[in-house]
Amino acid sequence: MNAAVVTPAVDAPSESDPLRDPGLYFNRELSQLDFNFRVLAQAQDATVPLLERLKYLCISCTNLDEFFEIRAGTLRHAQDLGIATGADGLSPATVLARIHERAAQLVQAQYECWNQVLRPALWDGGVRVLGRDAWDENQARWLRDYFRDEIMPVLSPLGLDPAHPFPKILNKSLNIVVVLKGKDAFGREGHLAIVRAPRSLPRIIQIPEEVGGGKHDFVFLSAVLSAFVDEMFPGMQVKGAYQFRVTRNSELIVDEDEVENLALALRDELVGRGYLRAVRLEIAEQCPDDIVRTLLENFDLTENAVYRINGPVNLNRVIQVYDLVQRPELKFPPFQPRQLSGIEAMFDKVAEGDVLLHHPFEAFTPVLELLRQASEDPNVLAIKQTLYRTGKDSMIVDSLVQAARNGKDVTVVVELRARFDEEANLGLADRLQDAGVQVVYGVVGYKTHAKMMLIVRREGRKLRRYVHMGTGNYHSGTARGYTDFGLITADPDIGADVHMIFQQLSGLAPTIKLKRLLQSPFTLHAGVLKRIDRETRHAKAGKPARIIAKMNALNEPQVVRALYLASQAGVQIDLIVRGACTVRPGMPGISENIRVRSIVGRFLEHHRVYWFANDGAPDLFCSSADWLERNLLRRIETGFPVLSPDLAKRVYNEALENYLNDNVNAWELQTDGDYVRVTPSEGAPAHSAQAWLLSKICA
Template sequence: MNKNTFFNRELSWIEFNARVLYQACRNDLPLLERIQFLSIVTSNFNEFFQVRVASIKRMQKIDSRKKDISGYTPTTLLKQISVRAHEVVNQKNKCLQEELFPLLEKEGYVYVKPENFTPEQQNFCQREFNSNILPLLTPLRTDTDVFPRISNLQYHAAFLLKPIQDIKPMNNEFITREGKQAIAFVQIPTGISRIVWLPGHTKAKQFTLVDNLVLQYGTQLFPGFEVKQSMLFNVIRDADFAVDEDAGPNFIEAMEEVLVQRQSSFAVRLNCNNSSAEIKKFLMKNLGLNSDDVYECDELIDPGCLLEIGKLEDTSRLKFENWEHFYPKSLPEDKPYWDTLKQHDVLLHVPYESYNPVVKFISDAADDPDVISIKMTLYRTGNDSPIISALKKAAQNGKQVTVLVELKARFDEERNIGWANELENAGVIVIQGIVNLKVHAKILMIIRKEEKAIRRYVHLATGNYNPKTAKLYSDMSIFTANPLIANDATMFFNIVTGYSALQSMKALSMAPVNIKSNIISMIQREIRMSSKANPGLIIAKMNSLTHEEVIAALYDASRAGVKVILNVRGICMLVPGVKGMSENIQVISIVDRYLEHERIFYFKNGGQSEIYLSSADWMNRNLDRRIELMFPILDPAIFTEIKDCLDTYVKSDMNTHQLRSDGTWLPRKPITGHGICRAQEVIYKKYKKIAEKKSTPKIQFQVRRKG
């Protein structure tokens, strides 16, 4: 297949962030939510440059002529990334400065630059700087043999210095360079709030940033020198490190070494304000960066720090309307779920429904004297996790608790190492991942002694065991006591925790063993069963689509007349709408208040429809290099509920973009004759209606009868 068959992965990823930025630029959305979308773009780009761009730069040094599947060499791709990323970043900065700051001021929150401080504010900021900021600062010289370490992602102030005439500096080395200019760096403190609230005599709440105070009053750090220029900057470094998988018992030490290396690895990008061309040039030279790697703006402000405004009182008007997280109708709130799950499976759809049932499921197991064992995987769990507390309690109560903690979860390695140590100290059996494979599957099994038999209860999910992200990410999971799935779950844990040879599972599919082959087989089955009179149908929802073999199979399906509807939140390398290749494929993407995270796959199968949920996207890394699970929906009621959700997503036209064959994403227009459909709102209202019915007391009528 030629380069026109696949969009480039990195450029497609940038377009996803352009869709997030589109939300930030919408004047019909609440102000703080727009700032939140800007913050997401910033953090996404940070990770993108640390991992993907760093990887391409490394490839450029190894083989600059090698083309990827989309036809780009590393050099041409880096150029295209720079062009498009600069466009997105410039639009982001423009949105913040020209739209959001004026709107904040209109709402009574005024950002004040140092040059606009009143005398009262100048005195206040000088005192604030001397008392709470100056003691935290450490100036770093740059005229030494070793260039100072600039930590990854940390904001710094840079000062261009010149000795004041007739004042003798204490630094003898600098004396020999008297009359010349030098540059010093100061890291902006990270342990304090970036926002500084200012005194004033207006109704508006005025604020500035710690960054401004360091730039304004940091001259105190250099007595005897005149500050000629100053600049705020941060550096994004390579974080695409692979830990030594053969480190054996020293694996955690090897992982910790990788975390240290990230802070001083090679530079990938420089962000700075445009106040000093000389300092910028100096940084570029010493960091080995060119103009394509530099991103300038009038003021370097992380929009995320502005979200602190949302913690103030009376800011609810600046946020989305509060949406409840409803307790599932099928689960009892006041007793364990064992009896319920013996009767039927239960679907949990967060964040529309509360994540509390997952925590309760584990907590009940920890306290239940009949529970013998708990087994689960942990990928990203968050801070202060009640799940960790429940697992520790279960072990202390004498249960056999086995947890596979994936230490290689990027940017969560340090936290996961801490969880692993904490669980081990509590008596939990901890498995530290699998050599050369990330364990990304989301599965929990509770083994319980009941009457004369052992019964297993299983929880399978599309998202992480993280109660905090479960309030923000849209994910699905099932609770089940189905013996077919329980047998496979037992097999799975035997495979990933012991020496068990690969075994054939009847319900579950596992990557890298057979998820890919099963998906391709089901696509091919759809082709065989499709006809003009009864065309096949595939509906798939996922985060990203990059796997060349799966994409090729979807192209074959399109050529055979199968209708393919793809709901892809992020990266999509498939090219839709090309005659003779993909004219029967449409691709949509939804970006709304919740992060779309479910992986749902529907196959019409000639009328015998099947639905699968999975932890895996259709990406090379998920299907070929990770331990993942895909599981069927066997309960008819749950099948109908998930299919209804899929259909709602397909109809969605609000907060929805559609991918064209030229790679552009256009906002979807409402379908003529239909009302506007915002998928997340429709789904929320459905669960709200169910909760209201559940909470409505039944009215009983007393009937008088003739005695």
């Protein structure tokens, strides 16, 4: 399997710093795109339960949608503005051309997986997604009635002529372009019409069992529209009907220096988000070229934005089948997260010692309980919280509202610009403010991505601070599907640090000096570089030196350069990077001591952990930040130490050593950019890091 294309050196390396050679860095966008091949490999893996394989296929499709909405959209914007290249030396135009080539390979692989592997396997397993050629007479009759009764009344087909110009097409919506022959009731000659499917319509339709066929028979809405579209054009002949979908740039750009009210400006931007610049056109593969050209002209796209599809253009919508089919034998076995003992008295529990939670293997309940108990405890005076993503019907939000109603001072930093959660967070902010919560939108120009909760409680004559910090969001749903660490502590220094950060976020505080925490954009970047340099100096002095870091993505050029220098000095470096990674490992004389692996399994790998050997006194941090430019330099992030030796050892064993031993779900990045799947060596037992955690923690 090919991976991120190796970036050639386009500029001569600086004589003073050969490590600036662009050929030493992979391109971030291409590396991120290639992550989806590893996700798709899970869909192709026969050892994975069948409906889970379907889910992986849909995840790869959804990820690709977001990639075009954000990464490709941003690149086109950079191309328009003539923005300079990054460390890899590639221009936006070059990257976009390579994206098209690589994405086309991914799309082909996705539809081959669907058409040739998963759909037949599902059929054999009694789950049938029926194409038009597979409908029997009863099913066709039922679907026609369904079309007439449930679908056609909400459709508004639009014939294209001078009085009816090409309509606005919503981002990622399902549409049918219809080729017509004949004249309508007004004598107008038919040519083309557009049928837009409102989002109120289900994209997957289940055929009732009594109609005939199987218990789990499904049809794509696109197939029904194509089959019965002639009913919307009586008296005319339908010569062809071709589904298409356009993807648009969804990166909101708000000039925060020019607005007085960020929330109001963001609301205005959200209104038009679905109609921003087009970046991709998906079209049925049999669609005639002249119609494709017409669509491209209307969307202001070129040929390298077209993806011809052998199947439904919205393949990711088949994920609904996963929820509709209750077949436990076709899914991963259920598991019960371990519940922390003593959660009925969380303050007493934390007072006894720090609490480490490893999600999803350990329940998120202690965090919810801590906040709920704080909202009702008369000794709790104040609660401060950051919220980036919370999910619908959040117990976290309920407790914050209740705390404010109970007279406690509650301050919440809501990040309005959490991508694709902007609208939800605007509503969240309104609800909190209505309850009397002081809502802060963070710092202009810097997203607040840190995960922090601070509770101030009176105990006797003193005030004591209780803190929760995490690598993931305050979202009960993702806590069941993402791997993350959470730390609950009453350590005075950490409490004081978190208190100062909240003051900085809510006020106009000066630069602060923290005792325990690292903070972006001030000390986290420098702190990481300092610790990499320390390992480098230890290696040069002949001392054992090692770095192990786990994160979602890595591209910050100064960090990559520091890692190269460390490798040259002899530091052994293991990087566990789920997605995009611009480090090129294994280059003689530069990065031969660097190994990069990616883990793709049942749960989404999400925790960020940095470990530095430090000459026998290991330095370990958990963090909300990846080693990306945006996280280290343009966001509010935190890195927090795990001070308890026992808990630090747990983090090391469970999230680092365990994952380095994975030979089931691990992929190793090669020097040429390929990712090669790791397999057990001869005689060695298979070891899945996530399966080991399930057996160790959840058993």
